[in-house]
Amino acid sequence: MTAAAIHPAAPARRYGSSRIGSVIRLYFTNPMTIAVTPFIVLASIFVLNLAIWVIVVVSSPGNTNFAEGFSYSGASAWIFFYMAVVAIQAMNNTFRLALGYGATRRDFYLGSALVFVAMSVVFTAVITILGLLEEVTDGWGLQGRMFTPVYFGDNWGVRIAVILCLFLFFTFTGSAFGAVFVRWGRNGLLIFGGILLAIVVAIGLAIALLDAWGPFGSWLDANAPLGLALWSLVPSAVFGVAGFFILRGATPKS
């Protein structure tokens, strides 16, 4: 007869517990965007590349060494940009839903960061395995190189590190841009992009003024790709932390 009281007699143990787990589950509610689509498109690009390799091989009879040419493939670059887009979208839409559900910005950002890192690790593993397959089959029988381009380095340790760092860089850069957009809108995004561009240009100018292109070039040569990849962890970390503080002041009002 008495209506069931909603308010718990004692403070509910579960009020105030973190929602990080719930935020993580939120990303996987519809696994398409995160877990399925990337592989579908990866597969499509792979098939496309196969076709291109076949065409190249067939139309240059007498040539048997394509490996070097093919090893400059930028095909797998696509997936890094996809991750960046996922991160931007997450800061926009998933953020609004998580706040709508009563999650704190802190829990949302930490949950998101964990998801991005996990995705980076998983995709790194996938590409590494595909790269292994690629090597074992000598480029899928066509000397094709999609997963082991020159850019990733020449030994497995280096490759894994480079790929992982690239994923981390793209996701956290994307999430920083996303956070800027949610907080300050399109104008904020333009200003943010402008500032970054200005920094890059400034560095370029500094190098030019110091007449340091030569040493810079050789430094690049000596350190790429592993060194560069490791250095990219710095901006990744900076963007990661910045994103947190930027989002703290963001409101979901559209």
Add this chain to the structure above:
Amino acid sequence: MTATATDSIVRAAGLTRRFGDVTAVDGVDVEIRRDRIYGLLGRNGAGKTTLMHLLTGQDFPTGGTLEVFGHAPAENAGVLQQLCFIKESQRYPDDFKVKHVLRSAPWFFENWDEDFAARLVDDFELPMNRRIKKVSRGQLSAVGVIVGLASRAPLTFFDEPYLGLDAVARQIFYDRLLADYAEHPRTVVLSSHLIDEVANLLEHVLVIDRGRMILDESADDLRESATTLVGSRQKVEDFLGSREVLHREGIGGLASVTVAGLTAEERQAATAAGLELAPVSLQQLVVHLTRTSEKEFA
């Protein structure tokens, strides 16, 4: 009904929110007590939505103090988990279907009732497999309504949750809300500009106009607080004397004047003087009061 110290779950004093030179919420003092259905009424753009965003920690005040369940709500997990805020502008991830919303909501609301949600999906005839981007406005509102009701959150806010819902669906919402509130009492704040439709649901009325709280009364007190006197102009004016007039209307020799607060004796006197007394609906009252406040603040 005496209010005890623990009765009060929201306390705002001088709450303000400015956007540049627009003051959306202007020094609002309000106290919300538990287990009542509140109506937050006002014109479009009066500040209802902004106020709700402040109370739910989704927006930050520029002034004043705010306590929800004893603490400032923004970024306070313990407070926020007891809230549910259903707004018509809620955005969902692009790839979400209706079923994904109903799958993910329970992870955030302790008291979620799965069976209740399922029954509501039937009531509103929601297509579970359709993308959120592709459902109609009414169906989108229904999704929000279902989350708001099934969450059984101790403090639930509905910000004009019925946009796009036809009259039948709105009635379903009101009926389910009342029935569930009766079975599981909690605090509900419902903002609406369809005052007459929700009038009977409300226990307490808050009216906001141009960012200011201009009315904060129990619905029953409000209903008794004004009367419309109808009769010949002369008789009406004679009776009025220096009374506060809320609204004046007339045609030909007939005047219809709404006045505030007549006692039982005054009502008798009016009848004896040959005037007719007509009730003032909540909607009329709120309209009159907001028009009056417009003149004051113009």
Add this chain to the structure above:
Amino acid sequence: MDEGRAIFLQIAEQIENDILSGAHPEETQVPSTNEFAAFHRINPATAGKGVNLLVDRGILYKKRGIGMFVAEGARARIMAARRTEFREQFVLPLLAEADKLGITPGQITEMVQQAQPIRGDQA
């Protein structure tokens, strides 16, 4: 539901009407607050106020764990209260309206006497 009068008063009035008409005999159960609320589509707290008003007036009482019942002597109590109100609610408005139309109290009395036999003797 009349828009201008406190709803809880209207609820109380309706219950009293039902008791007077015999629809709710004494010592029988009346619908619960929630049932009233659902039926009239009003806030349960408002319905509750109406019911509590009748409890205060000694018209209803609560049997713990079962519900609300019509008190003994409720009918008589309601009648007594309504008789007191009869003058204000019916007689005075009648006189005011008659005055408007130029009907004298004498004519009113005539009308009353003429109307009685048609309606039969209703106690």
